[in-house]
Amino acid sequence: MKRPLAVCLVSGGLDSCVAAAVAAREFELAFLHVNYGQRTEARELKAFQEIADFYRVKYRLVTEVPALREIGGSALTDESIKVPEGEISTDQIPITYVPFRNAHFLAIAVSWGEVLGAKRIFIGASQVDFSGYPDCRVSFFEAYNRVIAEGTRPETELRIETPLINLSKAEIVKLGAQLGAPLHLTWSCYQREDIACGRCESCLLRLKGFKEAGLKDPIPYE
């Protein structure tokens, strides 16, 4: 029997790779990658294609949201704002927050999923180590599922799945290892594209996750 299709949002990072590995257990995969003027765009795209090759993904869409760079307001998309180093932010919304970014990604996933006849959208968001991004919370995705139900054709049955939403980075690393996800192909650094800096918020979270999971991060660091 033909497996139902799931659209996976794959940035090329650790979390989206593990979310795709979860999806791969039940679904045929359609991989979506969005460039939005983030600093490490080229390196993330390379990771996306390598992970897609690993899972032999036939349906791939690489697209862009130029508005996020045009609008700015984040260290990830605005060259005039520096990426912070040396600490993981906790209670505040960090300067790396890209305003309402996940809503753009989900809109594309829904439009594509509706045309493809997909049943699920997988996104690797986590609200545990989520760095205070409001668009990474369970309540955001629940509300978005309602928007999908109201804003698409009656016969469309798309629904967002967030398999990592309550997992810490260490738990995500462990789950990825269990599922045989190609963690060596993923890219997390916010700053560099050759080897990971090891100092930005994203690198620090990743390194902490591997350490707490008792595993060695397979990618090279500066």
Place this chain on the structure above:
Amino acid sequence: MKRPLAVCLVSGGLDSCVAAAVAAREFELAFLHVNYGQRTEARELKAFQEIADFYRVKYRLVTEVPALREIGGSALTDESIKVPEGEISTDQIPITYVPFRNAHFLAIAVSWGEVLGAKRIFIGASQVDFSGYPDCRVSFFEAYNRVIAEGTRPETELRIETPLINLSKAEIVKLGAQLGAPLHLTWSCYQREDIACGRCESCLLRLKGFKEAGLKDPIPYE
């Protein structure tokens, strides 16, 4: 006292022009226009700029969502699907439906509005003569307001306003005339960019609206 800011989604069509005219009574305006590979992109952009000039709008963002053309699935974005002529569709979802289009537009409006500190997003959607698009219903916008509340910063107070949602096309024409909206600058035709075809669904709805309102449509037809 400085007036609060509203982001207006302005396609260049009749409805968005009248929605902007409503917003102009209370708010300072920020005009957003989105190209998405629709057939009459250049003509709509011209209308957008002329309406923005009319209202002396300082904040303007013209951006694009290439994904909608890449994904296709609609007569408006897919050259291989013909725009229907000669009838206004009623109960079915028409082939001009662009899957989940308004969710893309709203995502951009929210990201921009959050960075600008705007209080409202105005969109000229109507569920009366709405041609069966699921993303033009009250329930869709209500659900989206919940997504905005959940997915943005706690201090962000953005909310969608749909002043035309329960108005027929004739009522929209009358309201626009009352408010002195520049209806002569608007463009509605789905097919042509020089003079309106008068035969596509959008032209037929517009002509019917002016006729029922007892007013003459100021734009030329083929």
